[in-house]
Amino acid sequence: MISLITGKVVDGDARSLTVDVSGIGYKIFTTAGMLESKRGEISTFWTYLAVRDDALDLYGFGEKNEREMFLSLLGVSGIGPKTALGILNAANPATIRKAVASEDPAYLHKVSGVSRKVAEKIVLDLKDKFLGIEDVESPATVDASDALEALTALGYAPQEARDALKKVSHDVADVAVRIRQALTFLGTGSNSKRGKR
Numbered sequence: 001m002i003s004l005i006t007g008k009v010v011d012g013d014a015r016s017l018t019v020d021v022s023g024i025g026y027k028i029f030t031t032a033g034m035l036e037s038k039r040g041e042i043s044t045f046w047t048y049l050a051v052r053d054d055a056l057d058l059y060g061f062g063e064k065n066e067r068e069m070f071l072s073l074l075g076v077s078g079i080g081p082k083t084a085l086g087i088l089n090a091a092n093p094a095t096i097r098k099a100v101a102s103e104d105p106a107y108l109h110k111v112s113g114v115s116r117k118v119a120e121k122i123v124l125d126l127k128d129k130f131l132g133i134e135d136v137e138s139p140a141t142v143d144a145s146d147a148l149e150a151l152t153a154l155g156y157a158p159q160e161a162r163d164a165l166k167k168v169s170h171d172v173a174d175v176a177v178r179i180r181q182a183l184t185f186l187g188t189g190s191n192s193k194r195g196k197r
Contacts (some may be wrong), residue, residue: 005060006044009037018058019043030082032089047125050081059085069072069093076125087112099123101130128158147178155185 005028007021016029017037028045031183037043045060046067059081061067066088073084073096087096091112105119112119129149147168151161164182 002047002049002058003057004044005047006042009039009041009043011039012037017043019045019060026058028058029085030060031062031085034062035061048081057081061088063093069096072126072129073122076122078121083114083118087114096122097130100126103127106187144168145181147175150175150179151182151186160186 005019005021007019007026008018009017010025011018011036014035016027017035018025018027020073028047030045033044034043043062045062046064047058047060048067048070050059056162059067061069063069070081070084070088073079073087074081079087082109091099091108095111097106099105099111099119100123103123105123108114108122109116109119114122128161148158148161151164152158156164162184163181165178167185168178168181
């Protein structure tokens with residue numbers, strides 16, 4: 001798996017850039033923002049290699065959270081790499097998370113340009129992943145999702161896990177620290193009860 005590429009942009013078209021890494025040119029399909037990279041610039045891409053029977057396509061993003069959202073979208077039934085990239089061209093990860101967490105497919109349809117049916121699929125398939133993090137607007141947002149999953153795996157009900165995570169400072173970016181602090185709040189809550197495992 002090619003996870004990160006840093007190199008000089010040597011060519012490009014409407015959908016991709018060619019990046020020279022030590023004499024090897026990688027064609028990277030990327031977002032509109034990254035397509036603005038100038039020829040001769042050194043750029044870094046967080047990448048995903050899509051393997052098909054007839055092709056190996058490399059997708060790259062300027063921010064790690066963009067790649068993580070791309071991967072989340074790929075997990076939705078019926079969404080492939082090109083569609084996922086198109087969605088990220090129209091809406092940033094925070095906007096998509098907000099629409100999913102608030103279970104608002106109409107808003108997602110409006111901001112991303114995907115059909116209502118696809119927007120409903122995205123909300124349905126991803127709502128548990130982003131539950132309770134709609135108000136987190138820091139780089140810790142993706143880690144907040146991981147923390148929520150960890151707490152529910154420990155047996156806490158999603159609602160009480162979400163409430164505990166809301167009490168953790170948004171400045172805490174490390175997922176392990178977020179979990180420890182949330183467990184402190186859960187441990188001191190008078191009505192804290194674990195959900196069914």
